Amino acid sequence: MSDxxxxxxxxxVISSEIMDIRDGTHDTPKYVTENGIPLITSKNLKGNDIDFTKISFISEEDHFEISKRSKVENGDILFAMIGTIGNPAIIKGDANFSIKNVGLFKKNEAKILPEFFVNFLRSSFFGKQLSERKLLKGTTQRFIPLGNLRKIEIPLPPLETQQAIVSKIEELFSELDKGIEDLKTAQQQLKTYRQSVLKWAFEGKLTNENVKDGELPKGWELVKTIDVIKIINNGYTPKSQFLSQDSGEIPFIKVYNLNFNGTLNFKKNPTYIPKANHEKDLKRSICIPGDVLINIVGPPLGKVSIVTDQFPEWNINQAIVMFRPNENVISKYIAYYMQNTFTTNWLEGTSKATAGQWNVKVSTCREIPFPYCSVKEQHQIVQEIESRLSVADKMEESIAQSLLQAESLRQSILKKAFEGKLT
Known part of the structure; x- marks a missing residue:
């Protein structure tokens, strides 16, 4: 950058010329189980703020030792030095905590306003500097050394201009944030609408008139999944030496390959197993195109995917259950029902929770209450669902695009600000 x-x-200017820059401890202090002084790490810097909901605590003694080097005070700026780099936050009010793997820019309002500097750190202007000047280090996990935090180049105007820029950014961002809030509200409304459509569908209200609440249409019956879906099995994970990445004989589906909308994503870390294991040890969990898969380990539950015809046969791990369609029930009817909030809530309610993890038994999956109607009406229901959700999908795509444009506009505002073109 040139003057x-x-x-x-x-x-x-160089950051160290106008600010005292420290970092927190890199050691693991002796943690206190319930009480003590909060220890803020890079993971606690989220959304340009400090998240105190999931923190560890340290003793007064550890806090005292850390504060000798990096005492945090009102108006100072924190910066995540490892993992998701950045997320700068201005300390406001009580600062009775210590920091770990966090950069600390001590405020110096005689030289640079905290709000001005934080906006600079949020800009792609600064992000570009990180890459071009190779300020980040590490391969498996990126981090920025303290020495490099002290080398940041900052375009610095007089204090009066800094204040004018901060005020203009806040004005423009306020308008932008209101628009983003409206878009996110619309997103949530579409999610609610999607679940309403599924609820109406499996109450029979999309294909039958005058259906009373709490009753199924004539000709429908509430059965258990096993009554109409004869093959419901979970998978099994073989020993690691039988798993290969990116290529192999039989595709092996894991929970991260499942989506929440019925689609399958096998491009994500594709895993394969030998055909011999597939046909012998894992024979009971062989999947074919059209099978419906759900995850039975969470949170979250509710991932649902229909097996595609990309391969003639597949297999699944132990955290997935397969439902095979037959002459009684079609794939999409099963898949949409499994995406229904009622079904997910029922599975959560019957699951066994251990150490914050939900585990659903395959036997439970065979007992899911299932509104059954004729195959002809199942096709009609799927058609009615898709005609409604296709409109919602297009609206969601438009909203997602608008949110991306909003973020681009935000960066455009910041770019102009630090080029001196905003005021």
Whole structure:
């Protein structure tokens, strides 16, 4: 960056020239189980704020030792140094906590306003500097050394100009945030509508008139899944030496390959097993195109995918249950029913929770209450669902695109700000 490209009165400064920059402990202090002093790590910096909901605690003694080097105070700026780099946050109010793997920019309002500097750190202007000047280190996990935090180049105007820029950014961001809030509200409304459509579908209200609440249409009956879906099995995970990545004989589906909308994503870390294992040890969990898969280990539950015809045969691990369609029931009817909030809630309610994890038995999956109607009406129901959800899908795509554009606009505002073109 060159001073020549900046407005009159601006200059390029190095962060360490105008601020005292520290970092927190990199050691693991002796943790206190329930009480003590909060220890803020890089993971606690989220959404440009400090998240105190999931924190560890340290003793007063550890806090005292850490504070000798990196005492945090109101108005200082925190910066995640490892993992998701950045997420800068200004400390507001009580600062009775310590930091670990977090950069600490001590406030110096005589030189640079905290709000001005934080907006700079949030900008792609700064992000570009990280990559071009190779300030980040590490391969498996990226981090920025303290020494490199002290080398940041900052386009710095006079304090009066800084304040004017901060005020203009806040004004523009306020308008932008209101638009984003409206878009996210619409997103949530579409999710609610989607679940309403599924609820109406399996109450028979999409294909029958005058259906009373709490009653099924004439000709329908509430059965157990095993009554109409004869093959309901879970998988099994073979020993690691039988698993191969990216290529192999038989595709092996894991929970991360399942989506919440009925589609399958086998492009994500594709795993394979030998055909011999598939046909012998894992014979009971052989899957074919059209089978419906759900995850039985969570949270979250509710992942549902229909097996595609990309391969003639597949297999699944122990955290997935397969439902095979037959002459009684079609794939999409099963899949949409499994996406229904009622079904997910029922599975959660009957699951066994251990150490914060839900585990659903395959025997439970054979007992799921299932609204059964003729195959002809199942096709009609699927058609009615898809005609409604296709409209919702298009609206969701439009909203997602608008949110991306909003983020681009945010970065455009910040870019102009630090080029001196905003005021």
């Amino acid at each position: 020549k490209k900046l407005p009159k009165g601006w200059k390029i």
